[in-house]
Structure formats: C-alpha cells, structure tokens
Amino acid sequence: MRFAFTEDQQLLQQTVHEFLQAECTAERVRGFWATETGRSPELWSQLAEMGVTGLLVPEEFGGLGMNDIDMVLLMEEVGRAGLAEPLISTAAIAAPLIRDLDNAELSRAWLPRIAAGEAIIAVAHTCNAFVSDAHIADLILVRHPQGDEIHGLVRDQCALTAEPANDPARRIFSMDWTPKPLTRIAESGRARRLWADVLSRGALATAAQQLGVTAKLIDLAVAYATERKQFGSPIGSFQAVKHHLANVRVQLEYAQPLVYRAAHSVATRAPARATDVSMAKSAASEAAAAAAKVSLQVHGAIGYTWEQDVHVWMRRAWSLGLAWGSAAWHRERIANAVLDQNAPAESFGYGASIA
Amino acid sequence: MDLRFTMEQQKFREEARLWLEAHVPKENLPSFDTAEGFQAHCEWERVLNDGGWAMVPWPVEYGGRGANLIEWLIFEEEYYRAGAPGRVNQNGIFLLGPTIMEYGTDAQKVRFLPKMASSEEVWAQGWSEPNAGSDMAAIQATAVREGDQFRINGQKTWASRGAYADWLFGLFRTDPDSERHKGLTFVLVPLDAPGVKVRPIEQLDGEAGFAEVFLDDALVSVDNQLGEFNRGWDVAMATAGFERGLMLRSPARFQNTARKLVELYRETVASGVAIRPALREAVTQAWTGAEAYALNTYQTVTRLLEGGKIGAEASLGKIFWSELDLKMHETALELLGARAELLPNAPSAQGVGTWLDGYLFSLSGPIYAGTNEIQRNVIAERILRLPRK
Ligand SMILES: Cc1cc2nc3c(=O)[nH]c(=O)nc-3n(C[C@H](O)[C@H](O)[C@H](O)COP(=O)(O)OP(=O)(O)OC[C@H]3O[C@@H](n4cnc5c(N)ncnc54)[C@H](O)[C@@H]3O)c2cc1C
Numbered sequence: 001m002r003f004a005f006t007e008d009q010q011l012l013q014q015t016v017h018e019f020l021q022a023e024c025t026a027e028r029v030r031g032f033w034a035t036e037t038g039r040s041p042e043l044w045s046q047l048a049e050m051g052v053t054g055l056l057v058p059e060e061f062g063g064l065g066m067n068d069i070d071m072v073l074l075m076e077e078v079g080r081a082g083l084a085e086p087l088i089s090t091a092a093i094a095a096p097l098i099r100d101l102d103n104a105e106l107s108r109a110w111l112p113r114i115a116a117g118e119a120i121i122a123v124a125h126t127c128n129a130f131v132s133d134a135h136i137a138d139l140i141l142v143r144h145p146q147g148d149e150i151h152g153l154v155r156d157q158c159a160l161t162a163e164p165a166n167d168p169a170r171r172i173f174s175m176d177w178t179p180k181p182l183t184r185i186a187e188s189g190r191a192r193r194l195w196a197d198v199l200s201r202g203a204l205a206t207a208a209q210q211l212g213v214t215a216k217l218i219d220l221a222v223a224y225a226t227e228r229k230q231f232g233s234p235i236g237s238f239q240a241v242k243h244h245l246a247n248v249r250v251q252l253e254y255a256q257p258l259v260y261r262a263a264h265s266v267a268t269r270a271p272a273r274a275t276d277v278s279m280a281k282s283a284a285s286e287a288a289a290a291a292a293k294v295s296l297q298v299h300g301a302i303g304y305t306w307e308q309d310v311h312v313w314m315r316r317a318w319s320l321g322l323a324w325g326s327a328a329w330h331r332e333r334i335a336n337a338v339l340d341q342n343a344p345a346e347s348f349g350y351g352a353s354i355a
Numbered sequence: 356m357d358l359r360f361t362m363e364q365q366k367f368r369e370e371a372r373l374w375l376e377a378h379v380p381k382e383n384l385p386s387f388d389t390a391e392g393f394q395a396h397c398e399w400e401r402v403l404n405d406g407g408w409a410m411v412p413w414p415v416e417y418g419g420r421g422a423n424l425i426e427w428l429i430f431e432e433e434y435y436r437a438g439a440p441g442r443v444n445q446n447g448i449f450l451l452g453p454t455i456m457e458y459g460t461d462a463q464k465v466r467f468l469p470k471m472a473s474s475e476e477v478w479a480q481g482w483s484e485p486n487a488g489s490d491m492a493a494i495q496a497t498a499v500r501e502g503d504q505f506r507i508n509g510q511k512t513w514a515s516r517g518a519y520a521d522w523l524f525g526l527f528r529t530d531p532d533s534e535r536h537k538g539l540t541f542v543l544v545p546l547d548a549p550g551v552k553v554r555p556i557e558q559l560d561g562e563a564g565f566a567e568v569f570l571d572d573a574l575v576s577v578d579n580q581l582g583e584f585n586r587g588w589d590v591a592m593a594t595a596g597f598e599r600g601l602m603l604r605s606p607a608r609f610q611n612t613a614r615k616l617v618e619l620y621r622e623t624v625a626s627g628v629a630i631r632p633a634l635r636e637a638v639t640q641a642w643t644g645a646e647a648y649a650l651n652t653y654q655t656v657t658r659l660l661e662g663g664k665i666g667a668e669a670s671l672g673k674i675f676w677s678e679l680d681l682k683m684h685e686t687a688l689e690l691l692g693a694r695a696e697l698l699p700n701a702p703s704a705q706g707v708g709t710w711l712d713g714y715l716f717s718l719s720g721p722i723y724a725g726t727n728e729i730q731r732n733v734i735a736e737r738i739l740r741l742p743r744k
C-alpha cells in the first residue's frame with residue numbers, strides 16, 4: 001500500500017507543466033479559438049516529442065510504454081493550461097485500446113503514428129452526444145450499435161456536421177455513418193470488453209483535466225483577490241471571499257484522491273474500475289463547476305467580460321463537465337453499483353476481504 | 356502507487372478481525388456519557404488493552420503494538436466493521452498521547468502513556484474557557500509557579516468526558532504580563548487535586564457529555580508541565596493538529612456510517628416507500644464522500660511514512676469529515692421519515708437504529724475541534740495565502 005506518485009512521475013509532470021505554462025498561455029489558447037480547426041499542429045508535435053501522445057504506446061511501437069497512472073498527472077497539467085488538443089481520445093483512449101486489441105497489423109498501422117504525433121484519433125461513444133475533434137481525426141473509432149464490433153472510420157466514411165458550442169475550444173460534431181465490413185477493425189467479446197474501458201479512460205482523463213481546471217480557477221481568484229482592493233483592503237482579506245475559496249479548495253482536495261484511485265483501478269483493471277471512475281468524474285466535475293462559479297464571483301464584473309481570462313477555464317469546466325458523462329450521469333452509475341445490488345458494495349480498505 | 360494491501364497487511368487485518376469478532380461485546384454499551392456507560396467503556400478498554408489492541412500505533416514499551424500508520428488504519432477499519440464501542444479515552448489516546456510522545460520527557464512518557472493506553476486514567480481536554488472559545492489565545496486561567504508546584508486558578512469549560520475523567524490537560528497563563536499566544540504553558544491536571552471542582556453539563560442529548568472545571572488554588576506538581584515553560588501554545592497546536600487530522604476521526608468511522616446508510620436505503624426501498632431522486636443522490640454522495648475521505652487519508656499516511664508532516668491541510672479534512680457526517684445523518688433521518696423523531700424506547704422504534712443520536716452528535720462536528728469557520732480562515736490564510744486583514 002503506497003498512495004503516492006513516484007519521483008519519475010512527478011518529474012514528468014513538472015516537465016509538462018513547465019512546457020505548457022510557457023507555450024500554452026491564455027493568449028495562445030484564445031488564438032486557437034479563432035482558427036478554423038481550433039487546434040495547433042505545432043503544439044501537438046511538441047507534445048509528441050515529449051512523449052505525451054505516445055505515453056501509453058508500448059516501447060516497441062515508439063512510445064513510452066507507461067500506464068494510466070502516469071497519464072493522470074499529465075492530464076491534470078493539460079487542464080491547468082486550458083489545452084484542448086485531442087489528447088483524451090488519441091493518447092488516453094485510442095492508444096491503449098489499439099494496444100490491447102492485440103492486432104499486429106492495427107498496432108503497426110497506428111501506434112507508431114500516435115507516438116510520433118502523426119495521427120489524431122477521435123472516439124465516438126454513446127455517452128457523448130457528439131464526437132469531439134472528428135474534423136481533424138485520421139481515424140474515428142466507434143462501436144457498431146448492434147454488435148461486438150469496433151469500427152474505424154476515416155473522414156470520408158462518415159458525414160460530420162459541426163455543432164458550435166459554448167466553449168470556443170471545443171470542436172464537436174454530429175456524425176452519421178453506416179457500418180461496413182471494410183470499416184470493421186475488431187469484433188468479438190474481447191472488443192466489447194475493451195470498449196467498456198473506452199468510457200472509463202475517457203471519463204478518467206477528463207476528470208484529471210478538471211482537477212487542473214479547478215486548481216487554475218482557484219489560482220486566478222486568489223491572485224485577483226490579493227491584488228484588487230476595495231474599502232481600502234485587498235478583497236481577499238474579507239472573510240466571505242476567503243470562505244468561498246476555502247470551500248472549493250476542500251472540494252478539490254477530496255476530488256483528487258478519487259481521480260488518482262480511479263487511475264490505479266483502470267491501470268490494474270480492478271473489478272470496480274467503472275464505479276471508481278464514476279466517483280472520480282462526478283467529484284471532479286462538481287469541483288470544477290463550483291470553482292467556476294466562485295472564481296467568477298470573486299472577480300466581480302471584470303470576470304464577466306470576454307477579455308478577462310476566467311472564462312477560458314470556466315468554459316473548460318463546463319464543457320469537460322459534459323464530456324464523457326456528466327456528474328449526474330456518473331452519480332447514477334455509482335448508485336446502480338452501490339445501492340441497487342444485493343451484496344454490500346466494496347469500499348476502500350474498510351470493505352477489504354481477507355481471503 | 357500501489358493501492359493493494361500487502362500479504363503482511365492482510366495478515367494483520369485478519370488477526371485484528373478475528374480478535375475483534377471474539378471480543379467485541381454483543382450488545383451496544385450504554386452511552387459513555389452516563390456513569391454506567393463510562394464504567395462499561397472503561398471495562399472494554401481494559402479488554403482491548405489486555406489483548407494488546409488498545410493503542411495499535413504506539414511503541415510497545417508504552418502499551419502499544421508498535422504498528423505503523425497503515426496498520427493503524429486497517430485496525431480502525433476492522434474496529435468499526437466489528438461494531439466495537441466508541442473510545443472513551445479518545446482525548447487521551449488520540450490527542451494527548453501523541454503530544455506526550457513528541458514533547459514529553461522520558462519520565463512523563465513512562466508515567467502517563469501506559470495508563471492512558473489501558474484507560475486506567477481517562478483524560479479530558481481543557482482548552483475552552485468562558486471567554487476563550489474560537490479565540491483560544493484569550494485564555495485567562497493562570498498557573499503560578501511556587502517552588503515545585505503550580506498554583507492554578509480559573510475556569511475551563513466544555514471539557515468532553517470531564518464529568519467522569521481522571522485528568523485534564525490544558526493551557527494556562529504562566530506569564531501574567533503576557534498576551535495572546537505567548538506566556539501560556541501546557542499543564543496536566545489531576546481532577547482529584549484539592550481546589551478542583553467539576554460540574555457536569557448535559558449536552559443536546561441530555562447526557563453529561565462535558566463539564567465545567569473550576570480551579571481554585573489547585574496545586575499541581577511542576578513535573579506535570581508538558582513542553583517548555585511559557586511555550587505551551589506550540590505544544591497545544593500539535594495536539595490540535597492530531598485532533599483535526601488523522602487520529603481523532605479515522606476514515607473507517609465514516610465508511611461505516613455510509614455503509615449503514617446504504618443498508619437503510621435498501622431497507623426503505625424494500626419496504627415499498629417511494630424515495631425521491633434527490634435522496635437517492637444524497638446516499639450516493641455520502642458513499643462517494645466517505646471513499647474520498649478514506650483515500651485522502653491513505654495519501655496523507657503515505658506522506659507521513661515517507662517523512663512528510665501534516666500542517667494546515669488538517670483543516671481541509673476537518674471541514675470535510677464534519678460536513679460529510681452531518682449530511683449522512685440528515686439523509687438517514689429523511690429516509691426514516693416520520694419515525695426519525697422516535698427515541699429508542701418508543702414502541703414503533705424498530706429499525707430506527709441510532710440515527711437520531713448520531714444526528715445530534717454530528718451537529719457538533721462543525722463546532723468542536725475548531726469551528727469550521729475557523730478552519731476556513733486557516734485554509735484561506737495558510738493554504739491559499741490570502742491576506743490576513
Ligand atoms: C461536543 C463538543 C465537545 C467539546 N469538547 C471540548 C473539549 O473536550 N475541550 C475543550 O476545551 N473544548 C471543547 N469543546 C468546545 C469547542 O472547542 C468550542 O465550542 C469551539 O472552539 C468554539 O468556541 P465557542 O463555543 O466559544 O464558540 P465561539 O468562539 O463563541 O463561536 C461562535 C460562532 O462564531 C463563529 N466565530 C467565532 N470567531 C470567528 C471568526 N474569527 N471568524 C468567523 N467566525 C467566527 C464560530 O465559528 C461560531 O460559529 C467542545 C464543543 C462541543 C460542541
């Protein structure tokens with residue numbers, strides 16, 4: 001039992017942190033909003049160089065061969081920077097999915113390209129109404145609605161309709177497609193089982209990003225409250241302001257271990273991983289949503305402008321809140337697992353069996 | 356990161372589980388805030404101590420088992436799972452004990468710790484005074500050094516278990532010209548010393564859960580000074596840290612409540628009562644919250660085992676567990692519906708369990724161990740580094 005990251009993991013996090021703080025400034029994020037794709041091929045290839053896109057790609061295919069626990073801290077940094085590149089679908093979901101499908105041809109075709117930053121993969125999942133980043137995807141992974149089949153589409157095998165969204169960083173699409181033998185990349189029970197982990201990995205990576213978003217929203221509010229004066233004092237010296245911020249800090253503190261535990265559960269294929277992920281995603285979504293409200297309130301009118309940066313992360317909090325299952329959706333999944341079964345649910349430590 | 360228990364830890368769990376299964380009283384003991392219940396709880400502590408399970412994380416020479424903090428958490432998990440009685444000497448074993456371990460002389464350790472572990476001596480905590488609540492640095496009770504004794508005058512209040520306890524630890528002003536945090540000394544006071552008068556106070560549940568302690572020229576040996584003269588504040592802050600943090604409220608307590616809440620939910624569903632979605636959600640949130648608290652504690656323990664310390668983060672935990680506990684009990688009462696108000700001896704009280712009593716106690720969580728407002732101030736100023744005033 002050791003609930004902490006290794007020094008190597010923290011070092012990698014620090015490296016990515018420094019890179020993103022320098023390269024992915026709020027100003028630059030706003031710059032991407034204005035472009036047609038909303039994405040930055042330059043940042044993407046730099047992230048690939050650092051090993052981020054290929055983190056979960058086995059070494060024999062040019063990746064770092066790491067696992068979901070290594071990934072979670074990096075996703076936190078991505079959230080903190082407000083970076084909207086399709087790392088969740090490509091690096092956190094598709095790479096391990098293709099890895100685990102154990103299909104040599106498929107692996108050879110895609111894993112080296114993911115690691116090299118030469119392929120972007122979108123994932124269509126029924127828990128999301130829309131497909132994120134389908135417009136730039138080299139491959140769109142989707143499950144056959146009536147079967148144990150995973151299909152991989154290229155863009156001209158489906159019809160995409162852009163759905164402009166509240167978060168300008170978000171690029172989502174309605175997708176029409178027809179399954180064809182040609183597009184099938186995996187079938188069988190194994191494909192079905194692996195598809196269940198697509199949701200777990202999507203929700204986990206999103207939850208991790210939300211931890212970063214929450215921390216950033218708190219940081220912004222603290223910085224502002226320290227500097228802004230009213231009644232002759234910094235507003236951060238007023239207790240109402242302090243208590244608002246302390247409350248979201250508490251929420252962050254207790255969302256974090258749920259996310260880290262979920263990463264461990266996914267990496268070790270723990271039987272309760274789906275529920276663990278739901279706890280992580282619901283708690284992180286709630287923390288981020290609360291932090292967004294509080295950060296805005298602490299900023300006052302300046303926070304209510306387009307110009308001020310609070311909304312960059314506020315909109316991230318909202319859009320990530322909907323992605324890969326909302327808090328309410330995940331809570332219902334927890335309820336199904338914990339309340340609706342006859343057997344007592346497993347709880348951490350306390351419920352451990354001694355067999 | 357490895358969130359699995361080792362073979363050794365599993366063996367420890369099994370040992371604890373088997374021992375507890377064999378020894379935990381089958382019937383609930385009466386409240387330890389009654390004279391009868393207090394005795395029964397002390398008796399149970401003796402059984403625990405004879406079995407070597409009273410103070411699992413303490414060194415063997417002081418009556419402990421020499422276990423590490425992970426094992427301590429495992430023991431707590433098994434303790435709550437077994438439905439074992441509340442710890443009557445919690446102010447001693449969880450708060451003062453670790454403080455003596457850190458600040459006490461060898462003689463003090465030998466004198467106080469084994470009897471604390473066995474609950475031969477039960478402790479009360481004497482911080483609060485009529486004019487020093489949240490503002491603990493406003494303490495007025497004085498201790499004047501006269502040769503090898505302190506002459507103590509003043510009043511302490513809200514001392515939990517004070518009605519039946521043998522000893523009180525507290526802060527006293529030893530420098531008459533001092534103000535606030537300076538000039539205070541941490542002194543251990545036998546409650547049977549001449550000049551000490553204890554007046555029990557009934558709590559919200561009508562039992563004498565705490566007491567006022569009047570000190571009128573009470574004489575106490577200077578050997579009972581813990582830590583340095585006039586530097587008691589630092590010692591008290593360590594104790595308060597144990598109180599907010601890890602020791603006093605270990606996660607199993609809340610996981611146990613969450614599990615009972617889920618059982619109550621299932622029983623309510625089975626009885627055919629329609630449950631509002633919001634209530635279903637509240638049960639889910641309770642379960643998730645208890646898990647989060649447990650996981651966070653394992654993170655903290657890992658950090659401590661690797662040489663880290665608990666600082667102001669204890670305030671995050673204090674808010675979280677007290678609000679979680681309150682919310683769980685409120686949810687349970689809602690599930691009980693009209694029966695929520697019944698006392699255990701009511702003819703229709705079957706199945707209401709101890710939720711009402713637990714609810715009353717959970718209401719005190721945001722008050723004791725430093726109110727949650729004070730904790731929020733601490734978080735804002737010491738963790739977020741917002742300006743003080
Ligand atoms: C069940 C129970 C057991 C207890 N056991 C013990 C014990 O064993 N030993 C012991 O010494 N004490 C004990 N206490 C007392 C406890 O420590 C105090 O109640 C607590 O410190 C608050 O002090 P107070 O009651 O005087 O309230 P006050 O300090 O008068 O506070 C009243 C209200 O004002 C708020 N307030 C005060 N100052 C501020 C501020 N600066 N900013 C914002 N809000 C503020 C408080 O948060 C609270 O809501 C116990 C209390 C309870 C309820």
